[in-house]
Amino acid sequence: MAILKVAQLGHPVLRHVAKPVPAELFGDAALERLITDMLDTMREYEGVGLAGPQVHHPIQLIVIEAADERTDRGEIPLTVLLNPRILEASEEMVTDWEGCLSVGDLRGLVPRARRVVVEALDPGGQPLTLKAEDFFARVLQHEIDHLQGTLFIDRMDDLQSLSFGREYLRYRAPRPPDEPDERD
Numbered sequence: 303m304a305i306l307k308v309a310q311l312g313h314p315v316l317r318h319v320a321k322p323v324p325a326e327l328f329g330d331a332a333l334e335r336l337i338t339d340m341l342d343t344m345r346e347y348e349g350v351g352l353a354g355p356q357v358h359h360p361i362q363l364i365v366i367e368a369a370d371e372r373t374d375r376g377e378i379p380l381t382v383l384l385n386p387r388i389l390e391a392s393e394e395m396v397t398d399w400e401g402c403l404s405v406g407d408l409r410g411l412v413p414r415a416r417r418v419v420v421e422a423l424d425p426g427g428q429p430l431t432l433k434a435e436d437f438f439a440r441v442l443q444h445e446i447d448h449l450q451g452t453l454f455i456d457r458m459d460d461l462q463s464l465s466f467g468r469e470y471l472r473y474r475a476p477r478p479p480d481e482p483d484e485r486d
Contacts, residue, residue: 303338304342305342305346306357308347309356322385323363323423329427333363334425341367341380341382350366350367351367363382366378366441366442367380383422387420388446391415391443394416395414398411398414400440407466407467408455409467412458416439417435
């Protein structure tokens, strides 16, 4: 297990288009190790997704996973995608909160397509097509954006919602219906 260094906002690797993973690397031990290390890093920092450029590997590789106990937005099965691209995106947009391991402790409201269809290759080089909606679709779009040098803050319509995590939890995070809202 290796926890990788996560590139932070301002590092040039986050603003460049990632290169496709070449066919000769599929099944390679080094690529498999990178995938394992990315998963360990994502879990260590309690993220739900991580892209190659975020760990200083400018290749088209993303890992995603969300367990019910870590998010109130639903579970996402372990997903590893190489050379992913969005084939279809619904016209219906949903604006919701996002954060990013590369943008520190900031959160902001980001509009995203409610549903997407993504084409990619699995770690063995086999083609696959994913249909996702809601939170899973949001995470896919967020991570695929990283492969294009785009961060969630670039997608925000209004920077006034940009909040540090503590203030997000105190003033903006949704409250359960049975919990009183005593925010200022």
